[in-house]
Amino acid sequence: LTGERGWVRFEEFPKQVAEDILPKPEAFEGAMFDTPSLGKLLAGWHEFSWDGDLAVLPPEVPKHLDSVVGEPALSTGAWSLDLRLDRKVHYSPYSNVVHSWLLSRRLRMTKTFNIRGKPRTDFDGGQDPLRRVSSGGLLTTFSSSDMPVLSVGMPTDEHAFRHALALEGAWAPDTIYPPAPKAAGVWLKPSDKGDYLRGLLGIFGGLASAANFLTHQFWRGPLEDWGCTSSATRTDVEALHKRLKAARPTGFYSGMDELLTVAQMLASQVRAMRMPRRTIAYSKLAEEWTKYRKEFWEKTPKDGDPSVDWDKREAETLDYCLNDLTAKTVLFQGLTVGCPNCRHDNWVPITELNGVMSCQICQHSIPAPMKVDWEFMINGFVQEALREHGLHAVVWALSNCRQNSRSSFFFEGPSDFWFSEPAHTRKADTDIDLSVVLDGRSYIFEVKTSWGLFPPRKQSDFIDLMKRILPDVGVVAIMEANKTKKAKLLADLTAALTGVETKVEIWTLDDFAFEDGPHLD
Numbered sequence: 127l128t129g130e131r132g133w134v135r136f137e138e139f140p141k142q143v144a145e146d147i148l149p150k151p152e153a154f155e156g157a158m159f160d161t162p163s164l165g166k167l168l169a170g171w172h173e174f175s176w177d178g179d180l181a182v183l184p185p186e187v188p189k190h191l192d193s194v195v196g197e198p199a200l201s202t203g204a205w206s207l208d209l210r211l212d213r214k215v216h217y218s219p220y221s222n223v224v225h226s227w228l229l230s231r232r233l234r235m236t237k238t239f240n241i242r243g244k245p246r247t248d249f250d251g252g253q254d255p256l257r258r259v260s261s262g263g264l265l266t267t268f269s270s271s272d273m274p275v276l277s278v279g280m281p282t283d284e285h286a287f288r289h290a291l292a293l294e295g296a297w298a299p300d301t302i303y304p305p306a307p308k309a310a311g312v313w314l315k316p317s318d319k320g321d322y323l324r325g326l327l328g329i330f331g332g333l334a335s336a337a338n339f340l341t342h343q344f345w346r347g348p349l350e351d352w353g354c355t356s357s358a359t360r361t362d363v364e365a366l367h368k369r370l371k372a373a374r375p376t377g378f379y380s381g382m383d384e385l386l387t388v389a390q391m392l393a394s395q396v397r398a399m400r401m402p403r404r405t406i407a408y409s410k411l412a413e414e415w416t417k418y419r420k421e422f423w424e425k426t427p428k429d430g431d432p433s434v435d436w437d438k439r440e441a442e443t444l445d446y447c448l449n450d451l452t453a454k455t456v457l458f459q460g461l462t463v464g465c466p467n468c469r470h471d472n473w474v475p476i477t478e479l480n481g482v483m484s485c486q487i488c489q490h491s492i493p494a495p496m497k498v499d500w501e502f503m504i505n506g507f508v509q510e511a512l513r514e515h516g517l518h519a520v521v522w523a524l525s526n527c528r529q530n531s532r533s534s535f536f537f538e539g540p541s542d543f544w545f546s547e548p549a550h551t552r553k554a555d556t557d558i559d560l561s562v563v564l565d566g567r568s569y570i571f572e573v574k575t576s577w578g579l580f581p582p583r584k585q586s587d588f589i590d591l592m593k594r595i596l597p598d599v600g601v602v603a604i605m606e607a608n609k610t611k612k613a614k615l616l617a618d619l620t621a622a623l624t625g626v627e628t629k630v631e632i633w634t635l636d637d638f639a640f641e642d643g644p645h646l647d
């Protein structure tokens with residue numbers, strides 16, 4: 127169209143056989159559709175920006191229409207617009223990567239984007255153009271010269287997942303052909319656990335900060351001291367398990383697996399009832415941090431500029447981290463001041479310290495201590511979210527998604543899910559720990575703190591849920607290590623899902639270890 131070429135060039139290549147040219151089967155394992163990313167705009171792509179949730183599109187028409195002169199018939203018809211829309215909330219671990227909306231075809235969300243075309247009349251609200259998901263996960267819609275697409279409104283993640291799991295196809299008439307696929311359920315909403323996750327991420331100011339704290343190996347000890355772990359110690363569980371087996375309760379337990387689960391639950395309960403140590407002194411944290419780094423460097427070869435005092439810098443990251451966590455009210459800084467009169471230990475926050483304080487119980491005057499070793503107490507909400515709701519493992523699973531994300535990651539936290547009506551007046555049929563779209567692939571998660579919390583009964587629930595939703599990947603994430611159990615569970619679940627187009631993955635600490643390094647963020 128842009129002018130005839132006088133020359134056509136040929137090149138000769140040596141004769142090749144198919145095996146030389148075609149990709150090897152292994153190459154397909156990690157293959158991905160290429161989509162333009164920042165700094166790499168393909169020909170024909172236009173960049174534009176917007177504020178808020180409504181992207182107003184620039185009036186672009188395909189380049190080749192420029193060449194059409196005086197022949198209206200050649201310019202009628204529509205063209206497809208592949209939209210790579212940046213997300214407002216993004217979770218990339220790299221500050222120079224902006225995540226965008228890459229959609230999965232399994233979890234149908236395109237209808238949650240409010241796409242508006244030019245109105246036909248003054249009284250018309252605007253066209254609602256067709257949409258689909260492109261091969262690379264982009265939102266594709268269709269535009270034309272006389273009815274251009276004007277704007278795209280973006281959904282919230284909650285709306286997008288609720289639509290995909292419980293609304294898409296819900297009102298499709300049975301009479302149309304081909305029949306529209308039905309939704310997997312009828313209603314999805316954040317569960318109590320989901321509300322706690324929102325609260326937890328809110329306190330931390332986002333997933334990145336929560337993940338940095340909760341998935342660093344160093345904090346595991348202090349978190350246990352602050353009473354944030356529900357996992358009972360192994361010794362407690364073994365002792366209880368032994369006693370339960372000896373008691374041989376009949377009629378209650380179908381197998382030894384369940385007996386172990388009961389032992390774990392009992393031990394956790396007992397642990398929760400024991401008063402956890404409320405505060406940890408700065409001197410103790412600093413001492414543990416020094417020990418931790420010493421052990422780290424004993425197993426890690428050192429390189430780096432010897433003239434820099436790395437040790438001092440690494441030591442200081444604890445202080446920065448504590449400052450940051452207290453600013454976010456994840457931790458509270460203060461002092462325990464004992465009353466010489468009634469022996470009550472008064473917790474005095476840093477903001478309420480005075481030269482002379484009065485006992486909260488007997489009002490006795492207590493002079494301020496002269497030698498100060500700050501103490502840190504964890505926010506009660508954070509403690510409850512982690513201990514009672516198992517959210518430590520959920521943040522760990524999300525952190526793994528985040529670390530593995532390349533250009534897109536969004537999720538909906540723990541939710542209640544109804545398979546059939548009535549949905550608002552009765553208990554949910556099941557719960558989903560995490561619904562995730564990661565680089566355009568859909569994942570449904572079952573997340574557990576320990577192996578004992580995923581007995582055979584839970585496994586069959588998981589299998590049923592996978593068959594119902596058919597995500598690209600079904601993940602069981604267990605925040606413990608055990609390669610043997612992992613291999614067995616993977617084999618069992620894969621066998622149970624033979625013929626179902628959902629891949630099973632088991633995520634454990636064997637492959638997704640906690641961060642182990644001499645810096646705290």
Ligand SMILES: [Zn+2]
Nearest residue numbers: 465468485488
């Ligand atoms: Zn007192």
